[in-house]
């Protein structure tokens with residue numbers, strides 16, 4: 131199951147984007163599972179319209195990133211959905227049996243209406259990676275993500291973008307620039323120009339996450355990557371090529 135990891139500094143807009151992607155993916159016939167990183171995420175996610183059946187929380191140990199424990203949390207949650215589905219099926223069968231007896235006794239049927247429908251199993255995971263103090267430097271996010279989305283507020287200081295070792299910006303598949311509505315135009319435009327200069331070949335999408343503006347463009351980029359099986363392979367090959375080139379260029383030429 132493909133994992134979409136949404137990473138970025140505190141307060142950059144990750145949860146807001148996760149909620150928008152959840153809705154967008156649902157409207158395109160996916161069933162996402164949303165993974166938050168603390169109890170505090172639960173209520174806002176529900177308010178964003180995320181169904182509790184498809185909401186789970188991975189609580190990172192202090193100082194550790196949420197990603198390390200994630201595979202377990204995802205499979206536990208899917209097992210819970212499967213178990214609930216099994217119970218629902220049992221309840222339906224049991225009620226059928228009971229109704230057979232009731233009709234023999236001329237007691238009339240009990241309705242199946244109160245028994246919930248079987249839940250579809252999730253087919254894609256949306257993960258908010260928080261608990262990363264320095265925001266753009268957690269390599270585990272890249273290891274975990276099939277699609278890595280880095281969220282950066284338009285008002286971020288240029289020095290932060292220019293800093294060496296911004297792993298998550300360097301490795302991101304998609305960069306989303308948030309809060310363009312509340313950032314002075316010249317500051318936002320400097321941020322976007324700078325990102326475009328450094329990350330020439332990445333999609334860099336500026337959005338007003340709270341109003342869903344341009345989130346359709348982010349969704350298009352995500353769905354394109356989910357859709358094309360060759361795309362992820364190609365990306366992986368490009369990355370390993372890049373690693374080879376980097377490691378070769380680190381080798382000193384013979385004297």
Ligand SMILES: Nc1nc2c(ncn2[C@@H]2O[C@H](COP(=O)(O)OP(=O)(O)OP(=O)(O)O)[C@@H](O)[C@H]2O)c(=O)[nH]1
Nearest residue numbers: 140141142143144145146308309312337338339340
């Ligand atoms: N004006 C404006 N506000 C935004 C935008 N995106 C997010 N916000 C607001 O910024 C605040 C933080 O948004 P969240 O989505 O909770 O950010 P986060 O990165 O998940 O935050 P943490 O999980 O606490 O690290 C909230 O008050 C949002 O409503 C945006 O594009 N424009």
Ligand SMILES: [Mg+2]
Nearest residue numbers: 144145258260
């Ligand atoms: Mg959040």
